[in-house]
Amino acid sequence: MTISPDARWKNADLELANARIELERTKVGRGKLSTLRDKHEAEYNVALQDWSRNKTDEALTRMRDARSRLNTVQELLAEDAVPYARAEAELARCQAQMTQVEVVLQAIELAGALGRQQEYFSDDVRHLQSTIVELMDRLRKTADAWEALHLRQYALAEEAGLSAVQLQRKVEAWGFDPNPLKLVLTPTQIVGNVPAQRMFKFPNAVDGSDLAQYVKRVVMQGVTNSQTDKAPGSAEAGADA
Structure with missing residues (x-):
């Protein structure tokens, strides 16, 4: 089944839109994790300083808890790097596909214009040949x-x-x-x-x-x-x- 140029463009445009949405969603999730990491990192630094000044069990527990939360968020960020990279790669693929579709559409239009121009040229050549014969x-x-x-x-x-x-x-x-x-x-x-x-x-x-x-x-x-x-x-x- 032959797919029409308009259908190809619509499909490529839809894939590109979905890829942008997915990357944006991934960015939002990653942004939240980054904000949470910064928060836990600040809490850990404060707890570490408190423990450095006052090495009590309570200060040690706070520091360990803060470190645990920070490690958890960093692990989530590391895991999120894979889907984020995939979303970026998918967006790049869809953008390249859209460019190709647009280029092919322009080439189809160009082929039509060239075909018409070649017909004009052929008509001119035939007229010139006829005129030359008559004039000669x-x-x-x-x-x-x-x-x-x-x-x-x-x-x-x-x-x-x-x-x-x-x-x-x-x-x-x-x-x-x-x-x-x-x-x-x-x-x-x-x-x-x-x-x-x-x-x-x-x-x-x-x-x-x-x-x-x-x-x-x-x-x-x-x-x-x-x-x-x-x-x-x-x-x-x-x-x-």
């Missing part, structure tokens, strides 16, 4: 369109008998910004059978945080992979581009 797909399509527009300048330059650089300089000479013609995905030279690699000048990260830099690297790699995936089957085409 859009980014690759944009990169393809960007590259196609960039390659158009080579055709335009060829029509005028110019190189791409010469065409860019003329755009600049006319007072326009030629940089968009340069900040592009461009193929590198093919060496042997190595497929063309694409170079991409990626904009700076939103901020300087490690996370932003990591996202920048991941996206750059995604774009590069997207372009490189096309190259092995069409290396010559890449060289012509």
